[in-house]
Amino acid sequence: MMNTTLKLLAQQLQLSISTVSRALKDHPDISTATKEKVHALANSLDYEPNAYAIQLRTQSSKIFGVIVPAIANLFYDSFIAAIEEESRKNGYALMILQSSNNTENELNNLKIFRQNRVSGVFACLSAHTQNLEVYEKMSDRAIPVVFFDIVPKDNKYTKVRMADERCAIIAAEKIIERGAKRVLAIFGDPALSISQKRKQAFQQFMEKYAAKTHCTYINTHSSAEAEAAFDKHFNKSQKFDTVFAMTDEILIGVMKSIQAHNIKVPKEIGVISISNGFIPSLYHPVISYVETSGYELGKLAFVQMLANIKGGKTLSELTVDAKFVEGESM
Amino acid sequence: MMNTTLKLLAQQLQLSISTVSRALKDHPDISTATKEKVHALANSLDYEPNAYAIQLRTQSSKIFGVIVPAIANLFYDSFIAAIEEESRKNGYALMILQSSNNTENELNNLKIFRQNRVSGVFACLSAHTQNLEVYEKMSDRAIPVVFFDIVPKDNKYTKVRMADERCAIIAAEKIIERGAKRVLAIFGDPALSISQKRKQAFQQFMEKYAAKTHCTYINTHSSAEAEAAFDKHFNKSQKFDTVFAMTDEILIGVMKSIQAHNIKVPKEIGVISISNGFIPSLYHPVISYVETSGYELGKLAFVQMLANIKGGKTLSELTVDAKFVEGESM
DNA sequence: TTCATTTATGCAAACGTTTGCGGTAAATTT
DNA sequence: AAATTTACCGCAAACGTTTGCATAAATGAA
Incomplete structure (x- = not known):
């Protein structure tokens, strides 16, 4: 079964592609009557916009990249869980790659992110990564980077970490x-x-x-x-x-x-x-x-990311505060 | 700084876009001399193909979707780690979404996957998901689905699970x-x-x-x-x-x-x-x-996925065997 | 020299969107 | 009745690739 596209809808309705496109997104230029017709057919034909076409056209991807040393880790997986939640709320999806604490992997991951034109990346440095010029490359491409947990020393980066x-x-x-x-x-x-x-x-x-x-x-x-x-x-x-x-x-x-x-x-x-x-x-x-809540850190990182994307630069370092949780061992 | 594109390379080299494209992928039609020139400039200008354009053109995405009930979970995160490793080796990236064991989230996730035209999805059913017609929709779109861990009963699906x-x-x-x-x-x-x-x-x-x-x-x-x-x-x-x-x-x-x-x-x-x-x-x-190794299960799932993509159908149910690990508690 | 073949390159369409601009008809104002 | 506005809608270009086909130059055979 073919994927239904704007073109297909347009043909069936005897309308132009642009009209269909606008109708689908409630553009004021389009009459209510046509909008309804378009929506109806779109629903029945199960139309789903092609994300790639959109991204190609708009040059923005609605995807964030995440680099962690390891996914299978109590701390990082709760971090990931947090940004996943927020991303979903904001219409973003996540692409997650693990570096295994290996600088080479880290580089490859970044490359994949660039090729996929992600809207931003959350990065936790590998233990021994020193050379940050790859991250400069991201900035050249206007891809914001929010560092978390293991962060660079330099203050020109946006970073969040535990206190x-x-x-x-x-x-x-x-x-x-x-x-x-x-x-x-x-x-x-x-x-x-x-x-x-x-x-x-x-x-x-x-x-x-x-x-x-x-x-x-x-x-x-x-x-x-x-x-x-x-x-x-x-x-x-x-x-x-x-x-x-x-x-x-x-x-x-x-x-x-x-x-x-x-x-x-x-x-x-x-x-x-x-x-x-x-x-x-x-x-x-x-x-x-x-x-030290990876979850909290994730929430904070996301806020930073959003600020970065919307407003421009936020070059501060933020930390999430710690609190004592009483058990019975003291 | 602008992203360098084929067009840009072509202009600078006084070549056509198609020649540049072919040169970059070692097409036999292109002379060694031009190939070298193209590669040189591509490197110095840091050319990176636009994944979206490629995907739009080729209608295939090199991205797998993964749905788990929760990322922060000892079993699932090792599963994810396994398919992440394999994906990277095979030039794929992963898009990971969590359902939180909620059928509605599951549906939304699938939608995101469809919109992103993923090449395949690894899915773990939410605890109480009964209606599988969304997954049918994936098949309609020729997107293979490999179920893992919590799998449907019906034998028409591809599934891997623990024994x-x-x-x-x-x-x-x-x-x-x-x-x-x-x-x-x-x-x-x-x-x-x-x-x-x-x-x-x-x-x-x-x-x-x-x-x-x-x-x-x-x-x-x-x-x-x-x-x-x-x-x-x-x-x-x-x-x-x-x-x-x-x-x-x-x-x-x-x-x-x-x-x-x-x-x-x-x-x-x-x-x-x-x-x-x-x-x-x-x-x-x-x-x-x-x-019961999530890691092993991940490896197996990946094999199934690849078979599905390359060869066609593999409608079997595979299980990864269990083994006893001796501790000191018996 | 001439025709056939190989080698190297370019043209242009297509993938599915978005969007600025322009157009036409109807509705409204002079 | 003419002029202007408003409400809808379509054209076409652009995003960055890939690829079948055409074309030109260079080589070989006759």
């Missing part, structure tokens, strides 16, 4: 409130700016407001490493009374060790983490955490 | 091997065909091969319900020695109760579930599970 320092500080506050004496603070890959920021903020805050509290700082690269590290440190004579996990990954490792040794939470040890919320809810008792 | 019955049977086998005497088997929403299939297969197998084993079957709709159910049943005088969780969601509930009561796994109770693998690995001891 990383705030997260760490909130966690520190809670730890101090608890009256912790000895805390083990576990952070992620030290090469990542997010690890650096969180660690620095945490450490600074602790030193300033709880100088007497004894803190041990370590970095790990995986769940398993975190588990091993916790194991090792917990077996020492001086036991920790509180552990802080910078990410879900780390929390998972810590909790495995805690379960393995049947350590009582929060009696023997207090646990606090930074998380999206899903993982902390898996355990009993439910873990207290500082919330 | 649901097999999963349940493998679990049952392991439970029998363990020499279980009293098992609590918890299934999901009884309205879902997947729950029905798994339950039926499980029950039948147990009755046939372990008639003396006492099984209690229950259905739950959420993690919290599963937790409550486990709580309730475990407090009875006759304790279960094994629990089977049909999904991650259920397992999560069960494990919370187990942690809360500090029940020893596997000594006091054996645990087995059906899962993607992520959740079972979170606990200590690591939970044994029957693997």
Whole structure:
């Protein structure tokens, strides 16, 4: 069965293509009578405008591109879910590509986006991407880019991210409130700016407001490493009374060790983490955490994108604030 | 900066558009000399073909549509990751929309896909979608549809899914091997065909091969319900020695109760579930599970799609087999 | 030299829209 | 009755490609 086009409708109705086109979009030039006829036939023939023709003609695509390191990720998938919702509301669709934290993939993805003339792209930098000239290329093409989560340092870009320092500080506050004496603070890959920021903020805050509290700082690269590290440190004579996990990954490792040794939470040890919320809810008792919502970040990113498209430039950096979610682990 | 087009290249080189077009795609008609000149200029001017024009002209889009109930889901996001990988390899991009298990959204999504003339769609039915005529409309438009996971009953569709019955049977086998005497088997929403299939297969197998084993079957709709159910049943005088969780969601509930009561796994109770693998690995001891890989399913779905596009019809139903992954909980 | 063939290139239509401009008839005003 | 306005509608170009066909030049065969 053929696709019905404006031409077809026009022929059947003995009208010109332009009239049909205008009738379909309620142009005031067209009489109500014709409009009705056109709509009727369009419905019965199941007319659906060809997006490509429109995009070619109007030079705008109603599609956003999204680059994430990985789709299968608790944080990014909620980010995606958020912009998907907003996009739909605003008549946009999403094209999602994953970089697998690989700069080459990132480049290819951008290329696909350019070729498809997307209206904008949401980009999360790969861990080790340094060269941003590809993104300049997007700007040359007047395609706005909103960076999220892992963002470039340069202030000429539009970016949204979590309030990383705030997260760490909130966690520190809670730890101090608890009256912790000895805390083990576990952070992620030290090469990542997010690890650096969180660690620095945490450490600074602790030193300033709880100088007497004894803190041990370590970095790990995986769940398993975190588990091993916790194991090792917990077996020492001086036991920790509180552990802080910078990410879900780390929390998972810590909790495995805690379960393995049947350590009582929060009696023997207090646990606090930074998380999206899903993982902390898996355990009993439910873990207290500082919330970093990919969902919220997505909403914010979308607002920025829209502003960028409509109004022009918004070269600021916005952050979504963090809040403490009380569990039973502290 | 203007987008460079074939026309622009042609002008600058004093060639016709068609020559440039052909040169760019290594058409044998074009002399090596011109080819080189064209490529050189195209590179320096950063030419990138306009996908819309191509699609309009060729009536084919190099884009696949994907409908999932939710992106933020352990199973579906690994499915998506798989088809994303394959798509990229084959020069396709993905357009991903979520139905939120809502039939109306599903319809809208399909519409967007039609308007964008996607080359094919991967669809997971919403829980309560009955009317499939929208999908017929896709076929009318010669857009192949590969259903996955939640698939229609009718055999005229192309579908891939997990071997649901097999999963349940493998679990049952392991439970029998363990020499279980009293098992609590918890299934999901009884309205879902997947729950029905798994339950039926499980029950039948147990009755046939372990008639003396006492099984209690229950259905739950959420993690919290599963937790409550486990709580309730475990407090009875006759304790279960094994629990089977049909999904991650259920397992999560069960494990919370187990942690809360500090029940020893596997000594006091054996645990087995059906899962993607992520959740079972979170606990200590690591939970044994029957693997249903969204990733594998994605790969399979893609193969089907390609066959459908290239060869013509492939109206079969394919399933990806399940395998047991040994943890320490049995 | 002449005709046939190969090699290299250009012409123009088509894909399905949108939209500025112009046109005609009817309705309204002088 | 003539002039002007209003209400509808159509023409045609443009968006950037692809591709069948025609054309011109260069080569080969006779």
